[in-house]
Amino acid sequence: MRIWFNKTFSTISSVFNAIHLAFPIDEVSLICTHTYGNAAAFLAADECHLEPSELSGFAYLEWCVNFCQQHNIQLFWPGKEAALISQHHNLFLATGTQVLSVADYETLTLLHNKADFYSQLNSAIAQTMDFIAVNTADEFDLAVANLSKKHDSLCVKPAVSVFGLGFRILDTQRDSIKQLLEGIEYQIPLQELRLGMKNSPTFDTLLVMEHLAGHEWSVDCAGRQGELLCAVQRKKPLLAGQGQTIDNDADIHNMVMRLSAHYQLNGLFNIQFKEGRQGVRLLEINPRPSGGFGMACLSGANLAKIALQSIKGDIIQTPIIHYGLKVTEVNTPVIL
16 A cells, blocks of 8 residues: 655654554555655655645645546645645545545634634533633733633643644743743733733734643544544653653543544644643643654554555454553664
8 A cells, every 4th residue: 555644743753663564565655745855754754755845725635636646646635725725635536545634624724713613612522621712912911810810820832733832831930031041931921911912913822721730641542433443641740850650540531532533633643731730630631643643652552554544444453552661762863
C-alpha cells in the first residue's frame, strides 16, 4: 500500500517509525511531501517529494488529486488543508485513492476554534473549564471581573491556536520586568495586557478562562468512524523533567469514548485534559497525531499499526498496555 502524507508537523516522523516497525516495506510504502527540501520528516519516509509552497485552497486540492494520480497513491493521509480535503473524498476516489480524514468538514472546522467548540459541547459528553470569549478590552475587563468571583487564578488563550501558543496565566502581582528577571514562563501581567489592548479596539477572539493547576493528560487515540479502537493516556508531572506516566484513569477513558463517538473521530487523533479544583476538564481535541505520539507507542500499543489495520480491514488484536510505565523523549542530532 502506497500511503501519502502531505505537509504536516515534523512529529509525523514518530508515525512513520511506528508503521515501519509494524509492516515490511514491500507491504507499506510511506510517501512524504513538504515545501522544504530539508524537512525532518523526509528522514523517516520511504519516498520524498517537494510540494508547491504558493498553493492553498482549491488550487492545492487540485494539485493533491493530480499527485495521487501521478504517484499511484492508494491512501492519502492529509495534514495541510485537511478540512477542505475532507469535503472532496470523491475527487480522490475517482483516481483510486482512499482518503483518511479524522472527521468531517464541520467537525474539523469546529475543533479549530476553541470558542465555538467549547460553546457547542454538551457537558454530558465532557466538561470544559469555565470560560468567556472576548474581542474587546471592555469585554475582557468584564470577563475578568466575573470569573475572578469564582476562581482564584485565570488564564488566557487565543481561540485559534496550536501547541499552546498564546497561553498565559494572568499575573496580578508582578510586572514584566520581575517575571523576566525571575525566569517566569507562560505568565503575563494583567495590567500590562490591559494596557496593550488600548492600541487594539478589537482583536481576534481571546478566551478568558479559569486556570487549571493540576495534572495534565494527553491521550493518543486510534479510532474508526467513532469507534475508539485504542487509547493511551500520558499523565504529565506537575514539575518538568520527571518523565510522563502511562495512565489508566477510568473517567478520562469514558470521556474519550464519548467524544470519539460524538464527533465520529477516525484514524489517529489526540485529546487533552487537565485537572482543576472541580475535577478533570477537557482542553482540546487535536485531529492529528500529537508531539508525544512516540512515547504513547512505548506503552505496548502501536497506534499507527492499529489505525492502518482498521483501514485495510485486517483483524485488530487488542494490545497489552503497560500502565504505570515511565516514558520520556531524548533528542538525537541528525544531518538533514
